[in-house]
Amino acid sequence: MKISIDIKKRLRSADYVADDALATALQLALDLGRPLLLEGAAGVGKTEVAKALANAVETNLIRLQCYEGLDASAAIYEWNYQRQLLSIKASEHEQKSSREIEDYIFSEDFLLERPLLKAIRQEKSPVLLIDEIDRADEEFEAYLLEILSDFQVTVPELGTLEAVSIPHVILTSNGTRELSDALRRRCLYFYVDFPNLEREVEIITRRVPDIEANMAEEISRFVQELRKEDLEKTPGVAETLDWAAALVGLKIKSLTGDLETIQSTLICLLKTETDLRSITPEVASRLAGKAA
16 A cells, blocks of 8 residues: 555654554544544553654654543643742732733743643644543543644633644544544544554564564464453553563573463563463463464
8 A cells, every 4th residue: 555655664663563554544644634543452552653653753742641530721731820929929029010910920931831732832743642532521522622623722811822833643542431423523543453463473573672583473372362361451562572571581482381481471461360360371381382
């Protein structure tokens, strides 16, 4: 697919292995100037997409981590109240009217830019990552839609602050709640799944120095099979890389070798007590046999 070749190469130069579909989605988002909503299970690498894109297009990454109760003051802007109070105190001995003091303390000198305002005031378009938007509530989505539609922020004391540049916007969602139709309509959409075997092997070989090709393939096969088990927390790509690095550090050449040591390293992949108990040595041996 010609449209994705350039961005794929640039992402690879940033050590991110994207398939054709994801590369095309990113290329369209850049070409059309539209936000891209990445949805998928936790651990599939959605956040890494934004980081890699920022590296690929050689620009800043500005990240807004969403959470329950997130409001405009934390996401867009707020006033530096401590500096304002100090300035008011210092002005007590000056011959200034209350209007002059008010105009001064509500100037840009006292404005704290939070991620959304900061993103539209960059000289060069940054990548704006709005991470885990599904953790924020619908009221915050309304704030967000205004910015994504007009790329401007209204500060009552200063007026409307228009964008210096239009950011490349990436939103991620783990699907913990349904997003509004208005937000979905505003964005291009891509579902990020766990990588297939071939792509995960390439990710491992690129990100884990000195790993042998056959070992990278065994690790990927093991993890692919592990994800089919009934787990509370399915291991993502980051966990795969941690495990690969641990095995290389322990100089393990094959998953069918020291099964006791391999079993002890599963803490890199499994993140709950229930999952650790469910993957018994017998289960691990069976998965290692399939991976060999």
